[in-house]
Amino acid sequence: MRLSTKGRYGVKAMFDLALHGGETPLSLKTIAERQEISEPYLEQLIATLRKAGLVKSVRGAYGGYLLARHPEQITVGSIIRSLEGSIAPAECVSEMDPIECERAENCVTRILWEKIRISIDNVIDSITLQDMINDYDEMCGQDNMYYI
Amino acid sequence: MRLSTKGRYGVKAMFDLALHGGETPLSLKTIAERQEISEPYLEQLIATLRKAGLVKSVRGAYGGYLLARHPEQITVGSIIRSLEGSIAPAECVSEMDPIECERAENCVTRILWEKIRISIDNVIDSITLQDMINDYDEMCGQDNMYYI
DNA sequence: ATAATCTTGACAATTTTACTCGGGTATGCT
DNA sequence: AGCATACCCGAGTAAAATTGTCAAGATTAT
Numbered sequence: 001m002r003l004s005t006k007g008r009y010g011v012k013a014m015f016d017l018a019l020h021g022g023e024t025p026l027s028l029k030t031i032a033e034r035q036e037i038s039e040p041y042l043e044q045l046i047a048t049l050r051k052a053g054l055v056k057s058v059r060g061a062y063g064g065y066l067l068a069r070h071p072e073q074i075t076v077g078s079i080i081r082s083l084e085g086s087i088a089p090a091e092c093v094s095e096m097d098p099i100e101c102e103r104a105e106n107c108v109t110r111i112l113w114e115k116i117r118i119s120i121d122n123v124i125d126s127i128t129l130q131d132m133i134n135d136y137d138e139m140c141g142q143d144n145m146y147y148i
Numbered sequence: 149m150r151l152s153t154k155g156r157y158g159v160k161a162m163f164d165l166a167l168h169g170g171e172t173p174l175s176l177k178t179i180a181e182r183q184e185i186s187e188p189y190l191e192q193l194i195a196t197l198r199k200a201g202l203v204k205s206v207r208g209a210y211g212g213y214l215l216a217r218h219p220e221q222i223t224v225g226s227i228i229r230s231l232e233g234s235i236a237p238a239e240c241v242s243e244m245d246p247i248e249c250e251r252a253e254n255c256v257t258r259i260l261w262e263k264i265r266i267s268i269d270n271v272i273d274s275i276t277l278q279d280m281i282n283d284y285d286e287m288c289g290q291d292n293m294y295y296i
Numbered sequence: 297a298t299a300a301t302c303t304t305g306a307c308a309a310t311t312t313t314a315c316t317c318g319g320g321t322a323t324g325c326t
Numbered sequence: 327a328g329c330a331t332a333c334c335c336g337a338g339t340a341a342a343a344t345t346g347t348c349a350a351g352a353t354t355a356t
Contacts, residue, residue, distance in 0.1 A: 001149055001150075001151060001232065001235040001236070001237065001268065002149075002236065002237055002238065002239075003149060003237040003238060003261075004343085004344065004345085005344075005345065005346090006344085006345090007237075008237075008238055008257070008261075011257055011260065012257055015256065015257065025301095027300085027301065027302090028301080028302075029300095029301085036251070038345085038346065038347080040346075040347060040348075041345065041346050041347080043302085043303085043304095044345095044346085046302095047302095047303075047304080057301095057302060057303090058301090058302085058354090059301065059302050059303085059352075059353045059354060060300075060301060060302075060352090060353045060354025060355060061298090061299065061300040061301060061353090061354055061355045061356070062300070062301080062354085062355060062356090063300075063301050063302060063353080063354070063355085064301075064302085065302090076260060084149065087149040088149070088150065089149060089150055089151040089155075089156075090150065090151060090156060091150075103184075107287065108163060108280050108283055108284045108287065109156070109159055109160055109163060109280070111280075111283050112159065112224060112275060112280065113151075113156075115271050115275070116268060116271050116272065119267045119268060119270070119271045120149065120264060120267060120268060122267070123263050123264050123267045124264065127260060127263070132256050132257075132259075132260065135256055135259050136256045139255065139256065152312085152313065152314085153313075153314065153315090154313085154314085173332095175331085175332065175333090176332080176333075177331095177332085186314085186315065186316085188315075188316060188317075189314065189315055189316080191333080191334080191335095192314095192315085192335095194333095195333090195334070195335080198333095198334095205332095205333060205334090206323090206332090206333085207321075207322045207323060207332070207333050207334085208321090208322045208323025208324060208331075208332060208333075209322090209323055209324040209325070209329095209330065209331040209332060210323080210324060210325090210331070210332075211322080211323070211324090211331075211332050211333060212332075212333085213333090297356105298355100298356090299354100299355090299356090300353100300354085300355085300356100301352100301353080301354085301355100302351105302352080302353075302354100303350100303351080303352070303353095304349100304350090304351080304352095305348105305349095305350095306347105306348085306349090307346105307347080307348080307349105308345100308346085308347075308348100309344100309345085309346080309347095310343100310344080310345080310346095311342100311343080311344070311345090312341105312342085312343070312344080313340105313341085313342070313343085314339100314340095314341085314342095315338105315339085315340085315341100316337105316338080316339080316340100317336105317337085317338080317339100318335105318336095318337090318338105319334105319335090319336095320333100320334075320335075320336105321332100321333080321334070321335100322331100322332080322333075322334095323330100323331085323332080323333100324329105324330090324331085324332100325328100325329085325330085325331100326327100326328090326329090326330105
């Protein structure tokens with residue numbers, strides 16, 4: 001059930017954008033260095049995030065990336081799903097296009113996979129980038145002295 | 149976040165044992181055919197389950213496998229973990245031996261991964277094979293006419 | 297113009313998955 | 327005893343996924 005680096009790096013990059021980004025775009029290089037992710041690889045991931053409408057790009061010199069919406073309007077669920085596809089533990093309980101099987105017994109295990117999927121959905125769809133920023137602020141104390 | 153066939157086949161095989169098994173052992177062949185799993189492959193999986201103490205084996209002619217405990221005492225969590233290892237979405241929040249990272253920011257995403265892991269844990273540790281049998285009985289109606 | 301940056305697509309190493317195969321060992325039945 | 331039926335064990339392997347790298351081009355601030 002491990003998340004691949006796609007989902008993990010993607011969330012880290014988006015969190016970086018939420019924490020350090022603002023009016024002016026952040027370059028890929030900045031994010032990649034701060035989050036210790038290979039720049040060409042992050043390039044791929046952020047291209048996916050852009051197509052999913054989660055970040056906006058600004059081309060040319062001093063360009064970079066911006067969050068497409070406010071941090072409280074971006075759930076980690078939308079980030080993870082855009083990069084990993086469905087988070088369902090089995091194909092037959094995928095959110096979008098479940099490929100059902102015919103066997104009666106399979107349906108019993110199907111109930112199980114669905115319970116797991118719903119439980120994961122509930123968590124990742126209820127947590128936004130703003131929630132993560134709040135967690136971070138709390139972790140660092142009121143003066144935020146450990147901000148990077 | 150998809151479960152591999154190990155976990156899925158393992159749960160199916162254990163459910164088969166819970167549903168059809170009794171005093172006399174079920175042969176691997178029987179389970180493999182009924183659940184449509186390659187027999188030599190299931191052999192590997194059930195060997196792991198045996199080492200984890202979830203099933204007992206009876207060697208020789210008319211031998212096979214039995215659940216080591218009653219269905220209400222076997223959680224799907226124990227089955228999945230024995231076959232897949234930790235179900236944590238990231239290594240740093242593994243139940244057993246979390247490999248922590250040093251970076252402050254990582255710890256924010258770590259909080260997220262931990263919330264996901266705990267949510268999955270809660271589901272799979274609360275569901276037993278008996279629960280699945282109950283689901284099955286309910287699905288088939290009181291006369292259980294669709295039992296295989 | 298030039299440098300910084302995004303954009304795209306192809307390619308490649310490594311790891312994991314999902315098996316197969318071949319030979320053992322134990323046990324009940326005749 | 328001998329045979330059939332099973333479990334037991336370790337090695338090997340093809341395909342897929344993961345985790346990237348690389349090169350060439352497009353766009354824009356200065």
